[in-house]
Amino acid sequence: MKITILGAGAMGSALTVPISERGHEIRLWFTKYDMPIYNEVSRGKPHPRIKVMLPDTVKLYKPDELKDVLSDVDVIIVAVSSQGVLPISKLVRETVGVPDSPILIVSKGIEVVNGRTMTMSEIVLKYTGSDKVIYVGGPSLAAELANKRPTYVVYASRYPDIALEIARAFETEYYRIDVTSDVTGVELSAALKNIYAMAFGIVEGYLEANKLSNNNLKAATLAKALHELASIVVSCGGKRETVYGLGGLGDLYVTSLGGRNSMFGRLLGSGLSVDEALEEMKRRGVGVVEGYRNAVTIKKFLEERGLAREDAPIFYSIYSILYAGGSVDILFKSLR
Amino acid sequence: MKITILGAGAMGSALTVPISERGHEIRLWFTKYDMPIYNEVSRGKPHPRIKVMLPDTVKLYKPDELKDVLSDVDVIIVAVSSQGVLPISKLVRETVGVPDSPILIVSKGIEVVNGRTMTMSEIVLKYTGSDKVIYVGGPSLAAELANKRPTYVVYASRYPDIALEIARAFETEYYRIDVTSDVTGVELSAALKNIYAMAFGIVEGYLEANKLSNNNLKAATLAKALHELASIVVSCGGKRETVYGLGGLGDLYVTSLGGRNSMFGRLLGSGLSVDEALEEMKRRGVGVVEGYRNAVTIKKFLEERGLAREDAPIFYSIYSILYAGGSVDILFKSLR
Numbered sequence: 001m002k003i004t005i006l007g008a009g010a011m012g013s014a015l016t017v018p019i020s021e022r023g024h025e026i027r028l029w030f031t032k033y034d035m036p037i038y039n040e041v042s043r044g045k046p047h048p049r050i051k052v053m054l055p056d057t058v059k060l061y062k063p064d065e066l067k068d069v070l071s072d073v074d075v076i077i078v079a080v081s082s083q084g085v086l087p088i089s090k091l092v093r094e095t096v097g098v099p100d101s102p103i104l105i106v107s108k109g110i111e112v113v114n115g116r117t118m119t120m121s122e123i124v125l126k127y128t129g130s131d132k133v134i135y136v137g138g139p140s141l142a143a144e145l146a147n148k149r150p151t152y153v154v155y156a157s158r159y160p161d162i163a164l165e166i167a168r169a170f171e172t173e174y175y176r177i178d179v180t181s182d183v184t185g186v187e188l189s190a191a192l193k194n195i196y197a198m199a200f201g202i203v204e205g206y207l208e209a210n211k212l213s214n215n216n217l218k219a220a221t222l223a224k225a226l227h228e229l230a231s232i233v234v235s236c237g238g239k240r241e242t243v244y245g246l247g248g249l250g251d252l253y254v255t256s257l258g259g260r261n262s263m264f265g266r267l268l269g270s271g272l273s274v275d276e277a278l279e280e281m282k283r284r285g286v287g288v289v290e291g292y293r294n295a296v297t298i299k300k301f302l303e304e305r306g307l308a309r310e311d312a313p314i315f316y317s318i319y320s321i322l323y324a325g326g327s328v329d330i331l332f333k334s335l336r
Numbered sequence: 337m338k339i340t341i342l343g344a345g346a347m348g349s350a351l352t353v354p355i356s357e358r359g360h361e362i363r364l365w366f367t368k369y370d371m372p373i374y375n376e377v378s379r380g381k382p383h384p385r386i387k388v389m390l391p392d393t394v395k396l397y398k399p400d401e402l403k404d405v406l407s408d409v410d411v412i413i414v415a416v417s418s419q420g421v422l423p424i425s426k427l428v429r430e431t432v433g434v435p436d437s438p439i440l441i442v443s444k445g446i447e448v449v450n451g452r453t454m455t456m457s458e459i460v461l462k463y464t465g466s467d468k469v470i471y472v473g474g475p476s477l478a479a480e481l482a483n484k485r486p487t488y489v490v491y492a493s494r495y496p497d498i499a500l501e502i503a504r505a506f507e508t509e510y511y512r513i514d515v516t517s518d519v520t521g522v523e524l525s526a527a528l529k530n531i532y533a534m535a536f537g538i539v540e541g542y543l544e545a546n547k548l549s550n551n552n553l554k555a556a557t558l559a560k561a562l563h564e565l566a567s568i569v570v571s572c573g574g575k576r577e578t579v580y581g582l583g584g585l586g587d588l589y590v591t592s593l594g595g596r597n598s599m600f601g602r603l604l605g606s607g608l609s610v611d612e613a614l615e616e617m618k619r620r621g622v623g624v625v626e627g628y629r630n631a632v633t634i635k636k637f638l639e640e641r642g643l644a645r646e647d648a649p650i651f652y653s654i655y656s657i658l659y660a661g662g663s664v665d666i667l668f669k670s671l672r
Contacts, residue, residue: 138556139551139552139555139556139559140552141551141552144549144550144551144552145552149548149549149550149552149553150550150552150553150556150668150671151552151553151556152552152553152556152559152560152671176672212485213480213485214480214485214486215475215477215480215590215593215594216475216476216477216480216481216485216486216487216488216590217485217486217487217488218589218590218593219475219582219585219586219587219589219590219593220474220475220486220487220488220582220586222585222586222589223475223488223580223581223582223585223586223589224488224582226580226585227580227581230580240576240577240580241576243580244559244562244563244566244576244579244580244585245559245563246555246556246559246560249555249558249559249562249580249585250555250556250558250559251555253554253555253558253559254551254552254554254555257551257554257555258551332486335486335488336512
């Protein structure tokens with residue numbers, strides 16, 4: 001098959017490893033923001049984000065070559081930042097019209113479009129005009145996948161047969177793919193997990209800073225966070241069991257183990273103010289804390305769906321801590 | 337209320353802390369196996385297992401004083417070892433007949449009785465003759481509870497109203513209790529979690545020993561283990577969502593964080609044989625590995641319920657590793 005990957009960040013680039021191993025022809029398209037990466041990779045250096053050499057057979061394309069990568073293609077993979085999904089969707093349609101080929105999305109998040117929140121697949125569907133959309137979730141740190149470490153993901157689509165066909169074509173010994181029809185469940189889990197990973201980090205940071213051993217509480221936090229996420233998903237038409245599978249529990253767990261959001265949470269839990277914690281993250285050279293930005297959009301998302309404080313007490317406690325000067329005690333109270 | 341706790345091990349003794357704080361009168365009955373503990377505690381020393389002083393108001397009773405603790409009592413708590421539940425149930429009935437007061441069970445496991453497997457609540461129900469049984473699950477390390485660290489548990493009973501009444505009477509700021517009618521879900525989660533914690537430990541031990549960073553796989557293992565446990569629970573008439581709450585996910589997570597079973601699993605994953613791993617556990621002064629013993633009974637339990645290898649691939653892979661000379665690769669294959 002001919003595969004086009006739009007966006008050469010960590011995940012878009014990591015996917016070239018299993019997909020090229022299956023003999024598919026890959027065109028990797030760099031956005032203008034990816035050009036520093038292009039300059040490394042095109043000179044035969046490892047990808048700076050995932051620290052591996054991309055497979056030799058991957059063809060590299062520059063921002064002005066979008067038309068070349070979109071003609072005669074079997075699968076398009078959208079792997080830009082969440083903010084980039086709207087512009088790239090419009091650009092695809094302007095360039096080649098409504099695409100025939102299925103579109104796989106690995107971007108994660110919720111964005112505000114014309115004053116309303118939209119998920120990644122909603123944006124792609126509306127602005128490319130195609131509904132052959134497959135959303136990818138599950139615990140998959142890009143660098144691990146690029147290093148061929150076992151990674152189990154889930155492809156969600158309203159057309160599970162198309163998703164299954166692509167899954168069977170992309171699967172390798174170390175990249176294994178389940179298929180579900182529950183797009184809402186997988187997509188909301190991916191979008192909201194950062195907040196819950198931050199909550200988990202706050203609990204860990206608080207316990208560490210106060211030298212308290214309390215695994216009972218950590219376990220309860222994980223169970224209660226997942227319960228809240230499941231309730232939100234069910235309210236939005238998704239399935240509870242999706243949240244308890246790879247897309248929900250799996251992704252939340254891997255995020256809690258060591259992402260920026262849980263690191264930021266630990267700083268808050270240890271007693272730092274939001275500003276101090278953001279400053280410390282900068283000092284450590286760690287990039288944007290997605291969950292911090294996300295919280296505002298997620299609050300809007302929940303409000304639009306009529307979900308109030310009592311429907312998502314953990315989320316709202318995190319929001320209060322981040323934006324309303326709340327102390328971490330609010331989180332502990334929300335767990336009751 | 338007048339509360340009698342049968343068994344002065346870690347959990348029975350830890351419960352004296354919140355319950356006495358609520359002003360209840362507690363009689364703590366020591367089995368003959370608990371006498372070394374009695375000798376410490378009765379001389380004003382801390383409880384050797386949970387390292388805290390028991391509350392002053394707790395009255396201590398010796399093995400031959402069972403009749404005294406069973407008369408005029410409002411709640412009986414069964415906190416002996418899983419093997420002790422059958423004899424104590426018979427003894428209660430012989431001593432005072434079928435008890436009127438509700439019976440709370442904190443013992444965990446499955447035992448073989450007259451050639452068939454039975455759960456803790458089934459044994460208590462059959463041999464005491466009372467069906468006012470409440471099963472306690474959730475992530476609760478006894479030493480943490482005894483130190484008043486926040487602990488969230490779940491009380492399960494076919495009479496949720498009775499469970500709720502007791503929950504409201506026992507709850508404190510740090511000991512918080514949910515109530516469910518799904519006894520099967522809570523009880524099977526508690527009985528089977530050791531096996532899945534061992535599986536998680538094997539994956540961790542393997543990755544550590546081989547210096548592989550693979551959080552994607554750890555997250556997938558947790559999600560797949562929980563999925564398998566949920567399928568077993570549903571097959572036995574319990575609810576999937578119970579497994580995804582405090583009783584399942586919560587208890588499995590706390591067990592995986594640092595119990596004997598995950599330690600034993602890590603040793604196996606690092607390349608030790610079963611005998612070498614058992615030897616190493618002994619050398620470290622760590623007691624019985626429950627999951628190792630449990631596996632035989634659980635296999636019988638699953639077989640009696642018609643659940644075959646394909647219904648519980650992770651469990652059967654662990655069984656093969658423990659008792660049929662299987663290598664840890666079997667576990668990795670079972671995750672696919």
